[in-house]
Amino acid sequence: MAERVHKQTPSSERRSDAGTENVAEPVTETGEKLKAELDDLLDEIDEVLETNAEDFVKSYIQKGGE
Amino acid sequence: MAIPKVVGIETEYGILVKGGESNPVLASSVLINAYVAATSPRICWDFDDERPSSDARGFSLDGGPDVEMHLVNSVLTNGARYYVDHAHPEISTPECRGIREAVVYDRAAEEIVRRSMEYSRSVLADDVELLLYKNNSDGKGNSYGCHENYLIDRGVPFGRLVADITPHFVTRQVFTGAGKVGSEEPGTSAADVPFQISQRADFFEEEVGLETTLKRPIVNTRDEPHCDPVKYRRLHVIVGDANMSEVATYLKLGTTAIVLTMIEDDTFPSDLALANPVPAIRIVSHDPSLTRTIGLRDGRRMTALDVQWSILEAARRHQKKRGFDSVEDADDVLNRWEQVLAGLASDRSTVADVVDWVAKERVVRAYADRHSIEGYDVRLKALDLQYHDMRPEKCIASRLGLRTIVGADEVRTAMTEPPDTTRAYFRGRLLAKWPQSVVAANWDSVVLDVGRDPLRRVPMMEPLRGTRELVGSLIDSSDSVVELVTRLGAAPEM
Numbered sequence: 001m002a003e004r005v006h007k008q009t010p011s012s013e014r015r016s017d018a019g020t021e022n023v024a025e026p027v028t029e030t031g032e033k034l035k036a037e038l039d040d041l042l043d044e045i046d047e048v049l050e051t052n053a054e055d056f057v058k059s060y061i062q063k064g065g066e
Numbered sequence: 067m068a069i070p071k072v073v074g075i076e077t078e079y080g081i082l083v084k085g086g087e088s089n090p091v092l093a094s095s096v097l098i099n100a101y102v103a104a105t106s107p108r109i110c111w112d113f114d115d116e117r118p119s120s121d122a123r124g125f126s127l128d129g130g131p132d133v134e135m136h137l138v139n140s141v142l143t144n145g146a147r148y149y150v151d152h153a154h155p156e157i158s159t160p161e162c163r164g165i166r167e168a169v170v171y172d173r174a175a176e177e178i179v180r181r182s183m184e185y186s187r188s189v190l191a192d193d194v195e196l197l198l199y200k201n202n203s204d205g206k207g208n209s210y211g212c213h214e215n216y217l218i219d220r221g222v223p224f225g226r227l228v229a230d231i232t233p234h235f236v237t238r239q240v241f242t243g244a245g246k247v248g249s250e251e252p253g254t255s256a257a258d259v260p261f262q263i264s265q266r267a268d269f270f271e272e273e274v275g276l277e278t279t280l281k282r283p284i285v286n287t288r289d290e291p292h293c294d295p296v297k298y299r300r301l302h303v304i305v306g307d308a309n310m311s312e313v314a315t316y317l318k319l320g321t322t323a324i325v326l327t328m329i330e331d332d333t334f335p336s337d338l339a340l341a342n343p344v345p346a347i348r349i350v351s352h353d354p355s356l357t358r359t360i361g362l363r364d365g366r367r368m369t370a371l372d373v374q375w376s377i378l379e380a381a382r383r384h385q386k387k388r389g390f391d392s393v394e395d396a397d398d399v400l401n402r403w404e405q406v407l408a409g410l411a412s413d414r415s416t417v418a419d420v421v422d423w424v425a426k427e428r429v430v431r432a433y434a435d436r437h438s439i440e441g442y443d444v445r446l447k448a449l450d451l452q453y454h455d456m457r458p459e460k461c462i463a464s465r466l467g468l469r470t471i472v473g474a475d476e477v478r479t480a481m482t483e484p485p486d487t488t489r490a491y492f493r494g495r496l497l498a499k500w501p502q503s504v505v506a507a508n509w510d511s512v513v514l515d516v517g518r519d520p521l522r523r524v525p526m527m528e529p530l531r532g533t534r535e536l537v538g539s540l541i542d543s544s545d546s547v548v549e550l551v552t553r554l555g556a557a558p559e560m
Contacts, residue, residue, distance in 0.1 A: 037467070038432050041466070042429075044465060048452070048465075049445065050452065053447075053448035054444050056448050059088075060080070060082060060199075060204050060206075061204055062081070062154070062204040062208045064090070064152040064210075064279075066151070066152065066213075
């Protein structure tokens, strides 16, 4: 195991030694923020999703490739 | 000694004709022609060096895969190839020396596809639209590929290459998988596998082989180096998913280039050989909990994550001892590799902004919760397909906050400008400056009309020649292609 890699390290520590990216927020706060964002996102997805999912999925046929 | 890694990605896009007759070959041709007509004169692909039935294990397969020579096939000024492959539009990025650079060109390919969709509207009836999807399966047992290419030393014994790369190909999907609702493995249904990690894992039936459309192998043996065949091999990788996440594409290419370097230098740990790679690739894909183990040849059992940790450890040892001069961006790739494994091992949500399958699973679950959906539902499959929709207004992936590592400006530039540091520079610049004189082009040569017979073929057998450094000023200062050819003849360094 390389020095900086410890599978048993608690997640909060691992995030903080993960290096180059922004990882400042505590996990719980991030979780709540993510949930709020997810709610907004789901509203949007309800609008974006093909209106007739059944027909769309049925028509999505891709024969021949590679 | 490991050689510099030159990499590229070929992506086949799924295509639908909305409001019109479903003819994917014709639709793909219309799409590409619309782009080419709007942006540049048509330059034909030269098929002279296409040998897809040549096998890396040293024989040639009669009746092997055919190259369809009559379909639309063009070369772009960024050095890419844009063509109809079977029933899909496909873009091959130009050869790239940098891993991040390859991500830029993969993103540029996406933008070219989006632009093609827009241009095609002017040649189609008002109520007809071409819809493109950057995925690898239709959910009905049909798959199409996103292939990677890596330049490697011909001197590496192919058998060792196969043995060593296989554990990486089976387990890297934990961060490269694009996610899929349901299963296409014969005999397995969405009730057994409601969600899996990889788009492609269900389609692999062999450990090693030449095919790409039937009995797909984990290690593909197509031996078409498209460069000096005495010195080099081009490893043609068919096992991967197309990624919407830039970081996933970056890690897919970067970690594989690092593993190939270790194989060339014989520092890859041989004790990671798997007992049964074909079942293993599905076991890993069908287990988003990442807890199931796969058997190793030495009798141990490990999770895919543990195999990845072991490969990363070996890579860190290699880095400390020898460095990774052969792979541009290697140090950053190693750091991000470690971060993504750590995130997958602890709090999955921390990598939902870089790992496609995690991002997709999260939104599929949330959607199912909101609409009280239990088990498989066609709306979840629609969500899966639309994750990969190339229409900005319909794409789900672009709404999930995936981390970006390349800028919009450099992507825009890469749609028309070639990379500086490979032979794609020569190909692309010639096309841009003398489009009427380039009769044909392919990966390892350009055929020029110098105004009198015969045509002149300029070979480019070295992927790291023909660069801006070597030929930039020569191209800039030549007034005609005749002058360029004459001066090239006097410049053996090209």
